[in-house]
Amino acid sequence: MDSSKKIVILISGNGSNAQAIIEACNENRIHGDVVAVISNKANAYGLTRAESFSIPAITIEHNKFDSRESFDESLMQIIEGYAPDLIVLAGFMRILTPMFVHQYRGKMLNIHPSLLPKYPGLNTHQRAIDAGDEKHGSSVHFVTEELDGGPVILKSVVPVLSNDTSETLAKRVAKQEWLIYPLVISWFCENKLNFCKNNVILNKKQISRCGLIYEEL
Secondary structure (H helix, E strand, O other), X not given: OOOOEEEEEEEOOOOHHHXXXXXXXHOOOOOEEEEEEEEOOOOOHHHHHHHHOXXXXXXXXXXXXXXXXXXXXXXXXXXXXXXXXXXXXXXXXXXXXHHHHHHOOOXXXXXXXXXXXXXXXXXXXXXXXXXXXXXXXXXXXXXXXXXXXXXXXXXXXXEOOOOOOHHHHHHHHHHHHHHHHHHHHHHHXXXXXXXXXXXXXXXXXEOOOOOEEHHHO
């Protein structure tokens, strides 16, 4: 097997997915190392989580830049200092410029709290409840220029209960995210997962653009 992959995680908030990934690396469930956690918000608790594992925790505040492009350029400079093999978006609440996405095309993953293509964007849990959905969940996908529109790799499905609020549903979805995100990252780090011509290739086979279902693996 190749040497461990270097992973940079981008966050904006709590960082629970980042912690799940770091722990998976430390437990050798991911053949990789998180070399930096970067946030666009100085008060993001995920930075504290990173520091507790002695991982560089870096802040670059987007509101100190005069354009989205200038922020992304500075963010890229920081990222390139760590020469990562993989960029992981873990609650990074920024729309990235085409320039940034192109730079890391095929080596940048995101997790979104819905069963894509349903509910791109924000407030996904409440939207699922309001629509009367019986199922909800999260999706790991490669990042492309389309917001939450890249090809899906893996989904996890949870039931929507009759007494659910957006908060209770979010907690149940999050527990599944902590399982599926490290799993997908492990595939990438073991060279099992690739992005080719806007398609997902897993174990040398193209999978459906709708992705795999975690419970069916």
